[in-house]
Each structure stands twice: as C-alpha cells, then as structure tokens.
Amino acid sequence: MAVDDYIRGMTGHEVFSHHIAAHKVIPGREASLGELNPPLPGALDAAVKGMGVERLYSHQVAAIEAIRRGEHTVVATPTASGKSLIYNLPVMEAVLETPDTHALYLFPLKALAQDQLRGLERLTSAVFAADPVTAAIYDGDTPPHARKKIRTRPPHVLMTNPEMLHLSILPYHASWATFLRGLRFVVVDEVHTLKGVMGSHMAWVFRRLKRICRYYGSDPCFVFSSATIGNPAEHASSLADVEVSAITQSGSPASTKHFILLNTPEGASQAAIKLIHSAMHRELRTIVYCQSRKMTELIAMWAASKKADFGEKITAYRSGFLPEERRDIERKMAEGELLTVVSTSALELGIDIGGLDLCILVGYPGSIMATWQRAGRVGRSGRDSLVVLIAQEDALDQYMMTHPDLFFSMDPEKAVVNPANEVLMAKHLDCAAAELPLRRGEPLCRQEAVADKLARMEAFGSLLASADGDLLFSHRKFPQRSVALRGTGDTFDIVDAQSRELIGSVDGHRAVRETYPGAVYIHRGDSYVVTELDLDKRTAVAQKQRVHYFTRIRSHKATEILEVSHRKPLGNAWVGVGKLKVTETITGYEKRLVKGQRLLTVIPLDLPPQVFETEGLWLEVPEAVRVEMEKEQRHFMGGIHAVEHAAIGILPLFAMADRNDIGGISIPHHPQLGKGAVFIYDGFPGGIGICSGVFGQAEALFDRTLSVIRDCPCETGCPACVHSPKCGSGNRPIDKEASRVLLEKLKTPLAPALLSGEPVPRFPAPKPEDASGKPPIPKRYAVLDVETRRSAEEVGGWGRARFMGVSVAVLYDSKTDAFTAWTEDQIPEMARLLKKMDLVVGFNIRRFDYDVLSGVCGADFHRLPTLDMLDEVHKRLGYRLSLDHLSSHTLGAEKSADGLAALAWWKEGRLDLIESYCQKDVALTRDLYLYGRDKGYLLFQNKARTLVRLPVVW
Structure with a gap:
C-alpha cells in the first residue's frame, strides 16, 4: 500500500x-516447478522441506541434475531465484555418499560468505545431526588460531574470497593437501562480477587452481552462479577454461x-x-x-x-x-x-x-x-x-x-574478460611458477600465447629455467603479494593527516587521477584535501577540511599504434583494432563549485606521465573529408573530439563496461595514419577485451553515435550528447554540429577522385621470426681485475675506493689471447690499451675496479664500453651473486683465494702470488663471459637450493 x-x-x-x-x-509470474530424478536422500529432502521449500523450481532441478552428471554448470537467473540450493544440495549429497568430499565456495564479498554460512548451517544441522557437515569461512577476518585449525582439519565446505585463494591457499598448497585431494566442487557465486580487470585476473587464478588440483589428483566440478548476462556459458568457460552448461530459464515466481x-x-x-x-x-x-x-x-x-x-x-x-x-x-x-x-x-x-x-x-x-x-x-x-x-x-x-x-x-550485455592480457598473464605465470615449477610440456605451457610469454619471461629473467631447461622457477618466493586482483597496479593507502589512521584505499592505476595533491576526497560525509602523494610508498595523505568545491583533473594524451589486429572499411573511413601505447600527462586540476559546477580556478600539477599499453579501436577519417569540412569552415578538431565523447558515452550499449573503463583520444593528424583519427581504448594496461569485442559492431556503434548527436535537442553540445564529465581538456574544443556533419560525410559516398590521394598508413612491421635481439660479438675485448694495496677499512669505507691504490691489475686481451700484469705506475699505459677495446668485461668493475684505477690515473674509465657482470646479475635477480658462486655452479671451478689474502700478500711483498691469484680470477671471469655469451645463461643455486639458469644477453 x-x-x-x-x-x-x-x-x-x-x-x-x-x-x-x-x-x-x-507483472509478477507464477512459479514453474520440477522434480529431481532420482529424488534427494530422505534426510536432505526433509531438511529442505523444513526450510519451507516443498518443491524445487524447474531451473533448480535442471542445474542440480547437470551438476550430478559432473558437468561444469553456470546458472544465470534473476536475483532471489534460489541459486544457493542449486550448489548446496549436490554438495550435501556428495558428502553423504563420500565423507572426505570437499567443496570450495568463492564469494566476491565477505558479507556474502557470512550470509551463505548461516543458510548452509540451517540446512546441514537438520541432516547431519550425529556427524555434522563442517563449513567454515577462511578470510582476512579469521583469527590465526582458527586458520591453522582449518588447514589442519579442513571442513567439507570452505568459504572464502578470490583474494584468499590467490594469496593464502594457492601459495601454501602443501598445507592444504588434504583439502585439495578431496576437492570435488568449486562454487563461484556472483560470477558476473568477475569481468574486466578482476575477471581477467580470476581467469588466471582458476587456471592456477586447476593446475594445483591436478598435482593432488583432483578434478573439481565448477558451478557458477550469475545474474542474467548475455553470454553466461561463454563467460564461465573463458574464466575457468572448461566447457560449461548454462541454465538461463528461471522457474522462480x-x-x-x-x-x-x-x-x-x-x-x-x-x-x-x-x-x-x-x-x-x-x-x-x-x-x-x-x-x-x-x-x-x-x-x-x-x-x-x-x-x-x-x-x-x-x-x-x-x-x-x-x-x-x-x-x-x-x-x-x-x-x-x-x-x-x-x-x-x-x-x-x-x-x-x-x-x-x-x-x-x-x-x-x-x-x-x-x-x-x-x-x-x-x-x-x-x-x-x-x-x-x-x-x-x-x-x-x-x-x-x-x-x-x-x-x-534490450537483452543483457556480454561480460568480457581477457586472459590474453599480457600484463596479467606475466604476473600469474610468475605466481604459478612459485607455487609449483612450470614444466614445459604441461597443458598450460603448451598454449601458444603462454609458451611465447614464458620464453620472453625466461629471457628477461623473471622466470629461471632448471639446469636441464625443463622446469621454470620464479625468481621470487611470493610474487602473489605484489598482484592485486581488483586492479592492474598496487593499492595506495589513504591516511588521515592528523591521526595517521587508514581512511580508505585506491587502485594504483587510479591513484594519480584521484589522490593527487589538492584533490578533494570524501569519506563517510567528511571531506578531505589530499596534501601529499608518495608514489614510492604508495600512500596519499589527506587533511580533513570542509570545502565548497570539488576537483577534476586536466591532462593531455598521445597514442602510438603498436600492432594492428584487424582493419576494415566503414563507409568512406577505415576502422582498425589492435595494440596501442597511451601516454597521459596530468597537467593540473580544476576546482569547481559544488553548486552549479562553476569553474573557480585551474591549478598546475607536476606528475610523472602514465605510459601503458592497451587494446583499442580507431576510426580513420579520410583527408578528403577533413578538406571538405574546412572548406565549409567547420571545426574539424572540435568535430572529431565530439565524436570521441559521444561514442564513448554510448559504447556501454555494446559491452558490459562502465564509461570510466574506457579512454579516448582525438588527433587531427596522426603521424602513423597520415590523417585525423578518433581512438577509443580500454583504460587498463594490457586491455581487458572491451574494444576488441566491440570492433565487430563498429558500424552499429557509430550509427548509434550519430543518432545520439542528431537527436539531442541542445544547440551547441551538452552532457547528453558530446560533453564528457571526465574530459582532460575541459571539453574544449567541442563542436556538436561539426561532429554530425563529419559522421554523415563518412556515410555518404565520395567521388573516387577525392579518395585517390589518401595517405597510406605506416603501421609497425611485424617482428622477423629470427629477431633474437642479441648484441653483436665484439671483435676485440678485454677482461680486467684489480687488486689493491689498502682495504676499505683503512681508507674509510668502500665509497673511498679511489684511495685504495693498485697492487696488481691483470688484463686479458682477446686479440693476443694473453694475460698481462700491470703495476700502479703502469696504469696510464693500460688505460691507453683499454681504449682500443670494443668491450671491457669485469665483475663489479664499474663500482670498484674503475674507481680504484681513477685514483691513480686521470683517465675516465667509466666512458669505456663495459660489461659489468655483477650489475647484469643484479638487474635480472634483484640481488647479487658472487663470482665464486657463479663460476663453481656454471664452470665447476672455484676461486683460488680472496681479496683479504691479496692484501696480506701485498704487505709481505709477494706480488707473484697476487698476480697468480688475479690472473685466475680474470680467467674465471672470461670463461663465464664466453659461457653466457654462447649459451645465453649462467647457472646458480637459488634460495630454494635448486640449480637454475640465469639468462644473460651479452
């Protein structure tokens, strides 16, 4: 009433x-009911009736019978259609039949897990009074002692969230062996929320989970619960990489x-x-x-x-x-x-x-x-x-x-995920290798895109091959900690300037756009002004302050086409899709009154540009159309800018995306295309499949865009057609009429003569198959090592190496294949010889040997073409390895002495011993250099005491 x-x-x-x-x-609708065949076991059937459910809905029956057959299943029906029973009942049946059965329930929010636990406990308490089914929540709120108990004696049903699976279960799978061996069901609730960046992350988390399950001998059935979306089977299949049956007709009232x-x-x-x-x-x-x-x-x-x-x-x-x-x-x-x-x-x-x-x-x-x-x-x-x-x-x-x-x-949109996103793929392959070494022949590694990415990661050193090359290890122990599932970058904390308490968080990709110095941030009715943004510490500091304005960034952008996937004609124009590199520089921010949104001022900002690669589509505007418009005295830049805004505004009709997930750039003359263009791109590094999915509907997208512009009753443009609330240039220049004329001209056939002189786009050429990227082998190279007269302690620290003096320097010359020893008074002559070399090789040569030599000779050794092997190791691993460690594992040869012995020999006047020791070190360094140059790797023992390859390119 x-x-x-x-x-x-x-x-x-x-x-x-x-x-x-x-x-x-x-209007409301009556329920459509069904009967299970075979029916539920007696106790379970009684428990369901005890909850007030006399008969199941038809979609519940269809889904439960599919799950009983072991089919991966997605149920996409409206809210409040009884989806919880669909997965709870088959799980309870399986536990009754096989008590060591386990099920993993994933919920996007902790509160959902709490709701579901209460409902499951009401059901199980009536069925398993003597020997109850156990269920537990394992999330960030679970106390440490309870977590240990859950791992030691895992429940039949474990309720958790994507982050806990990613951070606390998969990396520590050995502690979950009992649970994983008996895992028969993986239930994913509200799967429609796993789209875009989050969904693309989860596609890899599920691949990692399946891989760990295979290791423990289990093959769980996936059950997905979803709101009504346009592609439930395709979406669930993309997420878990399995064939999925879809139940979409609801029988609920x-x-x-x-x-x-x-x-x-x-x-x-x-x-x-x-x-x-x-x-x-x-x-x-x-x-x-x-x-x-x-x-x-x-x-x-x-x-x-x-x-x-x-x-x-x-x-x-x-x-x-x-x-x-x-x-x-x-x-x-x-x-x-x-x-x-x-x-x-x-x-x-x-x-x-x-x-x-x-x-x-x-x-x-x-x-x-x-x-x-x-x-x-x-x-x-x-x-x-x-x-x-x-x-x-x-x-x-x-x-x-x-x-x-x-x-x-309208039919519901399709959910989009992109497991092929190379940024996310690399992060999760690193996680997978840390959880269980990747074997080259295993199912995941046989996929072409994955194999290609693994090869590049191995070459870069983020994955390390075993000595025989068959296994790949992560070079980090817990890479999972640096992967945030709900964004593409690290999370930034927002702290109160007075109390230093945490008041919120923001994804790293959005941090410079929302928490720049001067930005207004609102939390639970209180307004704050950001006073500091620390990009290194990933922290924003905000001062509580009552303000009458809000803030909005201003920026300028540029884009480069890296790769063309597809390109097709669209009227007089062309539309393409592929990989883009986007550079956005935030130049300042606006202060606008809350009431009326009047612009108060624009304040400049000095922030580093954001550069990322993504997927996008672009509309190429023929030069003939631009010339025609300018002859008619129409604003070409204002027209393409308005087209960009209107197209982005209407694009969510074609894909399940928020306009904030999409970026755009209008360029009157793009250097690669040789003409004007409108770019629309996924606003996340690597792309999340929005624009590539819309490419097939490009004609409908721009037809609908023209309709929006043409039908809007405003005269010069407004937020209902061509103005954007997030435009980095403050919606300037914008020309609504020019955008209408532009789109109409693209649909109207032009005379062939007008199009005959169109510039030919210069797209990047595909990389040749044999492009190895290896540098040329130097014709003449030297290997150098220096021993000193004084220790670091004697001269006041390692930073004062120029005062250490030279006892002996030994140099190997590849032209003569000979070793020569040099004393301190001969260093200027050695320096002249080094200038003739194409490359000087050493181990810690930049930080130490060159500094020592500079103290006894005026030559600028740092200008020499140099390969410092220790620097290269550190770049690859993030930590250093000794010459002795590398030579013993790679060459099977160890150093004969060390620097302390050489200092003692200097005091004893035994230059012969120093020269002999130094020459052996030079020989080891040379042999390591040649081994790495020819084979592309060295061998070392990682922190897990496994012999692995360190890739090198020299």
Whole structure:
C-alpha cells in the first residue's frame, strides 16, 4: 500500500509528473516447478522441506541434475531465484555418499560468505545431526588460531574470497593437501562480477587452481552462479577454461514491479534527495545506487543534512570503507535501524540487508545486466516494489529516456574478460611458477600465447629455467603479494593527516587521477584535501577540511599504434583494432563549485606521465573529408573530439563496461595514419577485451553515435550528447554540429577522385621470426681485475675506493689471447690499451675496479664500453651473486683465494702470488663471459637450493 501511495505521489507531483519518460508495470509470474530424478536422500529432502521449500523450481532441478552428471554448470537467473540450493544440495549429497568430499565456495564479498554460512548451517544441522557437515569461512577476518585449525582439519565446505585463494591457499598448497585431494566442487557465486580487470585476473587464478588440483589428483566440478548476462556459458568457460552448461530459464515466481524512468531538469542528485525524503516519510525501506564513490557520499550527506530528523536513518556505503564499517551498516539495515542506504555497486550483490521496497538509480548503471540486478534487490518478500531510474545528463542516460521501448526490451550485455592480457598473464605465470615449477610440456605451457610469454619471461629473467631447461622457477618466493586482483597496479593507502589512521584505499592505476595533491576526497560525509602523494610508498595523505568545491583533473594524451589486429572499411573511413601505447600527462586540476559546477580556478600539477599499453579501436577519417569540412569552415578538431565523447558515452550499449573503463583520444593528424583519427581504448594496461569485442559492431556503434548527436535537442553540445564529465581538456574544443556533419560525410559516398590521394598508413612491421635481439660479438675485448694495496677499512669505507691504490691489475686481451700484469705506475699505459677495446668485461668493475684505477690515473674509465657482470646479475635477480658462486655452479671451478689474502700478500711483498691469484680470477671471469655469451645463461643455486639458469644477453 505504501508503494502504491508513493507512486501516486510521484505521478501527481507538479514537477515529477511532467518529467516521467516512462512508467512500466512488470507483472509478477507464477512459479514453474520440477522434480529431481532420482529424488534427494530422505534426510536432505526433509531438511529442505523444513526450510519451507516443498518443491524445487524447474531451473533448480535442471542445474542440480547437470551438476550430478559432473558437468561444469553456470546458472544465470534473476536475483532471489534460489541459486544457493542449486550448489548446496549436490554438495550435501556428495558428502553423504563420500565423507572426505570437499567443496570450495568463492564469494566476491565477505558479507556474502557470512550470509551463505548461516543458510548452509540451517540446512546441514537438520541432516547431519550425529556427524555434522563442517563449513567454515577462511578470510582476512579469521583469527590465526582458527586458520591453522582449518588447514589442519579442513571442513567439507570452505568459504572464502578470490583474494584468499590467490594469496593464502594457492601459495601454501602443501598445507592444504588434504583439502585439495578431496576437492570435488568449486562454487563461484556472483560470477558476473568477475569481468574486466578482476575477471581477467580470476581467469588466471582458476587456471592456477586447476593446475594445483591436478598435482593432488583432483578434478573439481565448477558451478557458477550469475545474474542474467548475455553470454553466461561463454563467460564461465573463458574464466575457468572448461566447457560449461548454462541454465538461463528461471522457474522462480516474481511479484509485480513498477519501473519509472525520470528525466528531471533539476539534476539527478537533487531529485534523488527529494525521492529519499518522500520514501522515508512513508517508512519505505530504500536503496539508492550512485555511479561514483564521490556522489554516493554527497547524496547521503546532503539528504541527511536537509532533514535532521532523518540523519540517523540514512548512510552511505561503498568500497574503500573499512570492513568493520561495512558490517555495521549491513547489520543496521537488516535490523531496521536504517531506512535508507546510498551505495555504489558494492551493494548490488545479494547481501542480506532485509526486504526493500524502493530502489532509486541515480543515473543509468551502465549496463542492462546491472540495472536488473539492482532492481532485483527490491520486492523480494513478495510485495509490490518500485524502481526509479533518474537520468543524468550523460549521453547514455538521455538515450534511454528517449528510447524507453529499447530500454525495456534490450537483452543483457556480454561480460568480457581477457586472459590474453599480457600484463596479467606475466604476473600469474610468475605466481604459478612459485607455487609449483612450470614444466614445459604441461597443458598450460603448451598454449601458444603462454609458451611465447614464458620464453620472453625466461629471457628477461623473471622466470629461471632448471639446469636441464625443463622446469621454470620464479625468481621470487611470493610474487602473489605484489598482484592485486581488483586492479592492474598496487593499492595506495589513504591516511588521515592528523591521526595517521587508514581512511580508505585506491587502485594504483587510479591513484594519480584521484589522490593527487589538492584533490578533494570524501569519506563517510567528511571531506578531505589530499596534501601529499608518495608514489614510492604508495600512500596519499589527506587533511580533513570542509570545502565548497570539488576537483577534476586536466591532462593531455598521445597514442602510438603498436600492432594492428584487424582493419576494415566503414563507409568512406577505415576502422582498425589492435595494440596501442597511451601516454597521459596530468597537467593540473580544476576546482569547481559544488553548486552549479562553476569553474573557480585551474591549478598546475607536476606528475610523472602514465605510459601503458592497451587494446583499442580507431576510426580513420579520410583527408578528403577533413578538406571538405574546412572548406565549409567547420571545426574539424572540435568535430572529431565530439565524436570521441559521444561514442564513448554510448559504447556501454555494446559491452558490459562502465564509461570510466574506457579512454579516448582525438588527433587531427596522426603521424602513423597520415590523417585525423578518433581512438577509443580500454583504460587498463594490457586491455581487458572491451574494444576488441566491440570492433565487430563498429558500424552499429557509430550509427548509434550519430543518432545520439542528431537527436539531442541542445544547440551547441551538452552532457547528453558530446560533453564528457571526465574530459582532460575541459571539453574544449567541442563542436556538436561539426561532429554530425563529419559522421554523415563518412556515410555518404565520395567521388573516387577525392579518395585517390589518401595517405597510406605506416603501421609497425611485424617482428622477423629470427629477431633474437642479441648484441653483436665484439671483435676485440678485454677482461680486467684489480687488486689493491689498502682495504676499505683503512681508507674509510668502500665509497673511498679511489684511495685504495693498485697492487696488481691483470688484463686479458682477446686479440693476443694473453694475460698481462700491470703495476700502479703502469696504469696510464693500460688505460691507453683499454681504449682500443670494443668491450671491457669485469665483475663489479664499474663500482670498484674503475674507481680504484681513477685514483691513480686521470683517465675516465667509466666512458669505456663495459660489461659489468655483477650489475647484469643484479638487474635480472634483484640481488647479487658472487663470482665464486657463479663460476663453481656454471664452470665447476672455484676461486683460488680472496681479496683479504691479496692484501696480506701485498704487505709481505709477494706480488707473484697476487698476480697468480688475479690472473685466475680474470680467467674465471672470461670463461663465464664466453659461457653466457654462447649459451645465453649462467647457472646458480637459488634460495630454494635448486640449480637454475640465469639468462644473460651479452
């Protein structure tokens, strides 16, 4: 009744009633039921009925029977369609049959695991009263003593999250041997959230898990639970690299849902606040979804401040909050202490916060899938419910308002992951090798892209081959710790300037864009100004401060085409897709008033440029079109810039992506193409498959872009068509009319004569198959070693090597194949000889030998072409190895003495002994150099005491 009254209030409101773009009533539906064959075991069947489930829905039956057959299965049905029983029941059956069965449940949020544990315990307590099924949560909140107990006596069902699997289970798999040997099920809840960067990471985590399972002799069945997406089977298959059966027809009932599209001129945030207050007066339990963390905080703060009596009943909720803050909000919402929660997508998932009546979407969520997932949070108790989508000025929002029939009829988008992302692939291959050495013939390594990447990692030294070359080891013990699954870079901590307490976090890739010095950061209603960004320590310091403005970066970008995957004609133009290198330099930031968004000032910033490789597509604009437009006195740069903005704004119609996942650049004359171009690219290093997936729909993308520009009623451009809220140049220059004319000209055939003189793009040539990258072999080289008269202690430290003096220097000359010894007075003559060499080889020669020689001779030894083998080792490994270690393991030969003995011989006047020892060291250094030059590696014993190859290129 309260929802009906609320709808009447909206439709009769003097302002809202005139701006309702659509009001659709989605009728409820009856349940479709089924029967399992064979039925559930008696005790389990009784327990299910005891929970109030007399019969299963048809989709539950179909999924459970597929899982019983051992099929990897994905269930993609609406919110509240009983997906938990689909995986719990087969697991319980398997435990009844084989008590040493284990299942791994993965949830994207800790709160979901807590909900599921409570539900599973209610089910199992009725079935296994005498010998209960054990279930436990293993996450960051689990105390150390409980973790040890879980590892020692693993439960039947282990509930955890992707990070714990990645960081605490796979690296320590030996401690989980019992669990992994009996692992029969891997349940992945809310799998639609594993898209983009996170999904691409998880594709590799699942590959690593399967690899470890094979080692322990298990082959688990994967069960995926998802919201309704366009490609559930394809998505789950890409994630786990398995064939998957999809169950997509829901048999669950649904109550009547009202859906209103609201396009109010007063602004989405102000309209949302009015709707919140109206709902709270009627005591409707409300969830509000915002597109950004900043807007989430602002709406919660403004709504609470404008109605003081509601202040205690409303809160914000978003990622970046500390775990204990989020748990407290979830509890208060479930228990009715809160009436309204304003959230980012963090509460899109099925966390139990009680029955809700009203869902307010502040802006289109970016995908049809996310829209219906959020809408599914209300009306779950069988009552009628209402969803209100308030349009922002964004192009996609306005497009939905003017095409409501399309909005209500659109199929869900496809989820995109990119396991081929080379940045992420390298990180996880390193992790896999640390967990269990990679064997060249194993299934993972036989894939062409993986084998190619492994070869490059081995050559670079991030993976080290065994002495026989068959196994590959990581050169680090725990590379997992440097891989953040929810981003492409390291996480930055945001700390309070006064208390030094942690108040939030941000992904490293976004840190320079959101936490630069001067940036306004909002946390739980409090505004902070960032005073310091330490890129080395990955920390931002923020000062609590009340401000009346918000901040936004300004930047300029450049792009280079590294590789062309595909290219095809598009009207008069060409569209291409491939690898790009993007360079973005943040030049400053704007201060804008919160009210009215008036620009106050622009403050310069000096930050290092961000350079990354990614995937993208580009539209090549013929020179003839540019010439025509300029003859007509149209702004060509303003036109292509407007096309870029409009295309990015509409692109989420074609892929499950947020516009913040996508970047763009407009260039009036691109040097490689020889013409103007619009680039659209994945905004993450390595690419996440968004633009490559859209390439096949490029014609539809630019047709829809033209439609948005042409149909928008504004005259010069606005956020509903060609303005972008994240434009680094402040939406200048922008010419809406020029963009319309440009796209129409690209569709209209041009005379062949106009196109005949088009420049030919200069794309990078493919690398030749035999390109080894090895430097040329020097015609004449020397190997040098120096012994000193005085120790570091005697001259005041190693930094004063120039005062140590020379007792003997020995030089090997490859031209004469002879060793010569030089005393201190002969060093100038030796220096003249060294200048004739194509290469001087030594071990710690730059840091030590050259400094010693410089103290007795005025020659600049550091200008010589030099190979310092110790420096090369350190570059590869990050730590140093001794000459004796390398020569003994590589050549089977050891040093005859050391520097301390040589110092003692100098004091005894035994130059003959020094010369003999020094010559042997030079011979060892020469032989190591030749071995590495010819074979491409040296041998050493790593920290695990395994003999491995150290790749070298000299």
